[in-house]
Amino acid sequence: MTRTPTHVLTGLILDEDSIFTLQELSVSCAVETEYIIELVEEGIVEPMGQQRDQQHWAFSGQSLLRVRKTQRLQQDLGVNLAGIALVLDMMDEIEQLRERLRRLD
Amino acid sequence: MEFRDYYELMGVDRNATQDEIKRAYRKLARKYHPDISKEPDAEKKFKEMGEAYEVLKDPEKRAAYDQLGKNYKAGQDFTPPPGWDAGFEFSGAGFGDTADASAFSDFFESLFGRGGFTQQRGPTGGFHARGQDHHAKILIDLGDAIHGASRTITLQVPEVDDQGHVHTRTRTLNVNIPKGVKQGQQIRLAGQGAPGIGQGGTGDLYLEIAFNPHNLYRVEGRDIYLDLPVAPWEAALGSTVKVPTPNGIVEMKIPADSGSGKKMRLKGRGIPGKITGDFYVVLKISLPQADSDKAKAIYEQMKTELNFNPRRNLGV
Numbered sequence: 212m213t214r215t216p217t218h219v220l221t222g223l224i225l226d227e228d229s230i231f232t233l234q235e236l237s238v239s240c241a242v243e244t245e246y247i248i249e250l251v252e253e254g255i256v257e258p259m260g261q262q263r264d265q266q267h268w269a270f271s272g273q274s275l276l277r278v279r280k281t282q283r284l285q286q287d288l289g290v291n292l293a294g295i296a297l298v299l300d301m302m303d304e305i306e307q308l309r310e311r312l313r314r315l316d
Numbered sequence: 317m318e319f320r321d322y323y324e325l326m327g328v329d330r331n332a333t334q335d336e337i338k339r340a341y342r343k344l345a346r347k348y349h350p351d352i353s354k355e356p357d358a359e360k361k362f363k364e365m366g367e368a369y370e371v372l373k374d375p376e377k378r379a380a381y382d383q384l385g386k387n388y389k390a391g392q393d394f395t396p397p398p399g400w401d402a403g404f405e406f407s408g409a410g411f412g413d414t415a416d417a418s419a420f421s422d423f424f425e426s427l428f429g430r431g432g433f434t435q436q437r438g439p440t441g442g443f444h445a446r447g448q449d450h451h452a453k454i455l456i457d458l459g460d461a462i463h464g465a466s467r468t469i470t471l472q473v474p475e476v477d478d479q480g481h482v483h484t485r486t487r488t489l490n491v492n493i494p495k496g497v498k499q500g501q502q503i504r505l506a507g508q509g510a511p512g513i514g515q516g517g518t519g520d521l522y523l524e525i526a527f528n529p530h531n532l533y534r535v536e537g538r539d540i541y542l543d544l545p546v547a548p549w550e551a552a553l554g555s556t557v558k559v560p561t562p563n564g565i566v567e568m569k570i571p572a573d574s575g576s577g578k579k580m581r582l583k584g585r586g587i588p589g590k591i592t593g594d595f596y597v598v599l600k601i602s603l604p605q606a607d608s609d610k611a612k613a614i615y616e617q618m619k620t621e622l623n624f625n626p627r628r629n630l631g632v
Binding site for chain 2: 219221223224302
């Protein structure tokens with residue numbers, strides 16, 4: 212019998228059900244909360260629901276992926292935040308169109 | 317070690333100006349950025365471009381590389397001659413903010429070294445950088461998404477030894493695939509990425525879920541689609557037929573006068589989740605071949621006795 216590693220890791224699915232506070236999101240992305248606030252102002256990520264109070268902001272798991280993408284695009288391509296907001300929205304739209312194309316195939 | 321032709325990698329002329337090199341890099345970086353590109357090996361290409369640009373953008377490194385590269389072709393076996401860099405002055409150890417310089421090739425390291433960037437930060441104290449995030453795609457079967465599964469994944473992790481050399485270590489992880497995952501969804505394993513430098517935290521590991529194509533089913537979000545062949549009389553007269561689903565065979569009632577392409581829903585028989593997906597059956601009418609006298613006679617009878625024009629809506 213070969214010994215199989217018994218330790219099994221369980222991750223977090225980043226979807227609309229995984230929720231992050233402003234603090235959790237900034238810790239997860241290793242950025243200051245101010246940076247996240249800037250991204251919210253630019254419309255790159257959006258807190259869910261109608262919370263005006265930053266202490267009660269709740270972000271979905273997809274927000275985390277968007278923040279990380281923003282960081283990489285800024286660093287690698289030198290795109291500014293307004294440009295990134297545009298790029299991410301257009302990429303989402305392309306993804307939806309690709310999905311529709313696949314359905315028609 | 318193989319010689320790398322950085323000019324060829326970037327598709328620029330050996331006499332290209334610094335501006336031309338910068339423009340070429342910008343263009344390639346946009347094309348191959350892993351967050352944007354759909355090319356299968358975008359990440360590898362992007363890293364190669366980054367390495368080539370790291371050398372060519374710096375006139376000092378470029379001059380040294382040109383001097384050395386005169387007699388080499390890409391892919392040719394290469395050993396740097398001793399003292400090859402004598403007479404060239406490099407300002408600083410120069411990786412700037414690249415905490416992931418370990419991603420560069422052995423070829424690059426043999427020429428321009430590695431490390432250095434930790435000491436370089438000087439009097440302000442140690443340099444800290446968060447470890448890189450790792451990304452991996454895992455292929456799962458539809459059944460794994462429905463029932464949950466565990467997968468063993470293998471990652472290549474760059475490590476620096478006491479002498480400052482970089483080695484890749486193979487790391488094996490067992491990961492739970494929770495039931496209900498969707499195509500394209502990301503699973504985050506906090507702290508399972510690359511180790512940081514100094515006090516910098518460990519990076520995270522992101523797993524992207526992709527499904528192996530199934531020979532019967534199509535998956536869209538949490539919904540599952542099946543094309544179900546039916547006989548003309550089953551569709552016309554209505555019937556009860558057997559339908560294979562990932563959870564076993566079920567019986568489904570087809571109403572009379574169902575057309576080809578009719579979509580029928582078996583609620584809640586898709587991928588489980590907070591909102592469980594549905595199972596859709598799309599009817600495909602399959603015609604018996606007119607390959608016997610009996611079959612031909614039946615078709616002839618339909619032709620004469622049914623006043624049927626399939627092109628009525630086309631006005632012909």
